[in-house]
Amino acid sequence: xxKAAVQVTGLNFSYxxxxxxxxNINFSLGEEESLGIxxxxxxxxxxxxxHLNGVLKQDGxxxxxxxxxxKENIRAIRRNVGVVFQDPNDQLFMPTVFDDVAxxxxxxxxxxxxxxxxxxxxxxxMGLPGYEEKNPSHLSxxxxxKVSLATxxxxxxxxxxxxxxxxxxxxxxxxxFLNTLKNIQxxxxxxxxxxxxxxxxxxxxxxxxxxxxxxxxxxxxxxRDKNLLEANNLELPSQLRS
Amino acid sequence: MNLIHSKTDNHDSLxxxxxxxxxxxxxxxxFILVIGLTPTTAYFKFLLYFCAxxxxxxxxxxxxxxxxxxxxxxxxxxxxxxxxxxxxxNQSTSEKINxxxxxxxxxxxxxLCIAFLILSTRFFHLIKGFExxxxxxxxxxxxxxxxxxxxxxxxxxxxxxxxxxxxTFKKQKLIQEIKTLVPxxxxxxxxxxxxxxNIYAAMLSRGFDKKIxxxxxxxxxxxxxxxxxxxxxxxxxxxxxx
Numbered sequence: 001x002x003k004a005a006v007q008v009t010g011l012n013f014s015y016x017x018x019x020x021x022x023x024n025i026n027f028s029l030g031e032e033e034s035l036g037i038x039x040x041x042x043x044x045x046x047x048x049x050x051h052l053n054g055v056l057k058q059d060g061x062x063x064x065x066x067x068x069x070x071k072e073n074i075r076a077i078r079r080n081v082g083v084v085f086q087d088p089n090d091q092l093f094m095p096t097v098f099d100d101v102a103x104x105x106x107x108x109x110x111x112x113x114x115x116x117x118x119x120x121x122x123x124x125x126m127g128l129p130g131y132e133e134k135n136p137s138h139l140s141x142x143x144x145x146k147v148s149l150a151t152x153x154x155x156x157x158x159x160x161x162x163x164x165x166x167x168x169x170x171x172x173x174x175x176x177f178l179n180t181l182k183n184i185q186x187x188x189x190x191x192x193x194x195x196x197x198x199x200x201x202x203x204x205x206x207x208x209x210x211x212x213x214x215x216x217x218x219x220x221x222x223x224r225d226k227n228l229l230e231a232n233n234l235e236l237p238s239q240l241r242s
Numbered sequence: 243m244n245l246i247h248s249k250t251d252n253h254d255s256l257x258x259x260x261x262x263x264x265x266x267x268x269x270x271x272x273f274i275l276v277i278g279l280t281p282t283t284a285y286f287k288f289l290l291y292f293c294a295x296x297x298x299x300x301x302x303x304x305x306x307x308x309x310x311x312x313x314x315x316x317x318x319x320x321x322x323x324x325x326x327x328x329x330x331x332n333q334s335t336s337e338k339i340n341x342x343x344x345x346x347x348x349x350x351x352x353x354l355c356i357a358f359l360i361l362s363t364r365f366f367h368l369i370k371g372f373e374x375x376x377x378x379x380x381x382x383x384x385x386x387x388x389x390x391x392x393x394x395x396x397x398x399x400x401x402x403x404x405x406x407x408x409x410t411f412k413k414q415k416l417i418q419e420i421k422t423l424v425p426x427x428x429x430x431x432x433x434x435x436x437x438x439x440n441i442y443a444a445m446l447s448r449g450f451d452k453k454i455x456x457x458x459x460x461x462x463x464x465x466x467x468x469x470x471x472x473x474x475x476x477x478x479x480x481x482x483x484x
Contacts, residue, residue, distance in 0.1 A: 050443060055446050078447060078448070078449050082447075083444075083447045085447075087440065089394055090437065090443075091444045093391075093441050095365070095366040095386055096366050098459075099457075102456070103445075107448060107449035108448075108449040115457055133366075136390070137390065137393035138393075152448070
């Protein structure tokens, strides 16, 4: 196994109203591996993702490349762990695509002279050249998803975290977005209940339900276990249905 | 799905007067000050101001329809001024006419200045212009978020209105309309509140540290300075010398 990019040990989390969202979460993920976090609604997938770059705080349960997340290293961690949120309207909050993509680099103190060039090149890479001055509200969902991804990729993270990346996309946009993701050579953690996307993108799987890990292992094993999936309100990927 | 953006945000389709927004803001502010300080009886000066603003509208090729739609907002203001002066004023009729003339001509000219600024400049350029002119950061943040999310909330409101309409089978009385409108508005507030949490998480993920930073992309050129000089000379000539 390659060097652990993400190491989660005994992670627990409760919301202020005492609702337990995560209970004793343990997993490890090597560099450039891709992990799918699957589970029904309310399983705790999104809550887990928010711990990976310190948006939600815990006591030393998460290590990124061997470093626990602390106040002192939070900027470095957030630069290294890019989170793409489920709803691009949450991710894209600036009035133009340019400002949104440049937001992270500016906050993380990147060289201002290079940012403009970097924004342009990342938009070309995403297939969105000339979109700099557009208001994100005026883009299609597929385009907004790509811009969301660009806002994170521009920071050059080693770990990419995606929450329901294909939710609400039409088949064409979904295919295009999945191909874009497949071609990104980084450690990827993807939370979704879209089994087809997970099957296409991930080699490792964690199955969660009610804040706990129910099963974890190779995608080839877990995604073929019909009984396990159905017991957790999921279904086999369409390619594996006979 | 973009429902009503075309109705609410049509700035992108306008022919833009390609000047640095800071120059426009300063010029229009100076113009408004000069208009405000002009004596009531300086009829010729008002005519020259009107010629100047008309020339600006023609130069920036602002469609007359767009301007007229904005001018409708003036009608209630002028009606209010007329009622205030004639109903509540203690002056003689000629004095009242004089006051009304003073208020009306200045309101119309100032309104035209503001309309010119808004209609000839993209909104986010205006925001950036104000930002670069050291407008307080909190004002800029509020404007930025308002511009980004106003379309989203108008979409949500429109969806809710359609959902309500699809389940309304007969014409409702006004009181019933209001009764259904109240929970809709409170729903919108709740959604807005929920969204702020998500947006804040997204901002933190990209290194947000209390201040929204954007890149300065405006550079004043000879054309900007030429416009500014000519405009200033005109204002001084008409406002002070004449």
